[in-house]
Amino acid sequence: MPSMIHMQDRLTALNKAALSGAWAPADAVDWRMTPRRPDWLLPGDFAALTGQLLRGETLAADICHRLQDLVKGALRESFRIQEEEERRHIDLLNRYIEKLNCAAQPSRMTEVFSKTLGWQGDAAALVLINNVVLEAEALTLYRAIETALGCPLFRGIAMRISKDEARHVRLGQMILDTILENMPLDERIGIFVWIRDQWRKTALAALDEYSAALRAVCGIEDRAFLQARWATHQASFSRCGFLPASIMAGL
Ligand SMILES: [Fe+2]
Ligand SMILES: [Fe+2]
Numbered sequence: 001m002p003s004m005i006h007m008q009d010r011l012t013a014l015n016k017a018a019l020s021g022a023w024a025p026a027d028a029v030d031w032r033m034t035p036r037r038p039d040w041l042l043p044g045d046f047a048a049l050t051g052q053l054l055r056g057e058t059l060a061a062d063i064c065h066r067l068q069d070l071v072k073g074a075l076r077e078s079f080r081i082q083e084e085e086e087r088r089h090i091d092l093l094n095r096y097i098e099k100l101n102c103a104a105q106p107s108r109m110t111e112v113f114s115k116t117l118g119w120q121g122d123a124a125a126l127v128l129i130n131n132v133v134l135e136a137e138a139l140t141l142y143r144a145i146e147t148a149l150g151c152p153l154f155r156g157i158a159m160r161i162s163k164d165e166a167r168h169v170r171l172g173q174m175i176l177d178t179i180l181e182n183m184p185l186d187e188r189i190g191i192f193v194w195i196r197d198q199w200r201k202t203a204l205a206a207l208d209e210y211s212a213a214l215r216a217v218c219g220i221e222d223r224a225f226l227q228a229r230w231a232t233h234q235a236s237f238s239r240c241g242f243l244p245a246s247i248m249a250g251l
Contacts, residue, residue: 007178011074014171018081018164025091029156035099036151045213047102049145052109052210054093056138059113060168061086063130070123078171085164092157099153107209112201124179125191131172132236133199135165137229141218148217176240188243192251196230203229 037046064083068076097103119125142158142165149155180188207214207222214225238245 008074010174011078015077015081025088028092028160033153035153041216043102045216047100048210048213049217050093050097055107055109057086057089060130060134062117063126066117067123067126082168089161096157109202109205112205116198127172127175129195131168133233135169136232138165144218173240180242192243
């Protein structure tokens with residue numbers, strides 16, 4: 001299988017690049033800075049948004065942990081490295097939240113995420129939800145919050161994290177090229193429907209809990225937000241060869 005051999009080489013190179021660029025949370029940004037909150041943003045909304053980022057990073061780390069039991073070889077090493085990186089992102093956010101001095105509130109997203117983690121089918125579903133959907137949401141949210149806050153400390157954190165997340169998106173594409181190769185259409189449709197369900201529950205929980213904060217920081221309205229975000233993910237699914245747009249439109 002030439003494509004499998006080719007993928008192993010590409011994965012090994014990507015793993016090497018990740019390891020050579022490893023960084024420590026204590027040195028990643030200048031921790032002498034203090035968080036800057038715009039006057040118009042309530043402290044509770046500030047804490048809610050960073051808490052949401054923290055939950056997303058925790059889900060990503062936990063999915064990577066699970067994936068290490070479902071795959072082998074260089075791919076297992078890729079997810080080991082990605083888990084380490086996601087745990088570093090958690091560390092950065094925890095340090096930032098500690099400086100905000102405002103504890104994150106419990107969220108019903110935790111319940112949705114535990115169902116996501118409980119997926120029992122093909123590893124491709126977890127790769128799609130993690131390295132396509134979750135990474136895209138993270139990149140969008142970090143960018144939006146960074147722009148709205150104008151906080152130099154958060155900007156440093158977001159830049160550091162986004163570099164890793166962009167590599168995780170590339171990793172996902174590389175893996176999907178191969179693991180989707182022989183997957184029958186009905187299995188793909190089953191995975192698509194499950195991902196859409198998980199995403200929708202997560203998005204609705206986020207809007208329910210953080211609507212005011214999301215509207216203030218990201219400037220979004222609920223329906224437009226849902227439409228735009230899901231359209232982005234469907235476009236990614238089509239681009240990575242998971243399902244054609246014409247089939248997804250009818251599901
Ligand atoms: Fe991350
Ligand atoms: Fe990531």
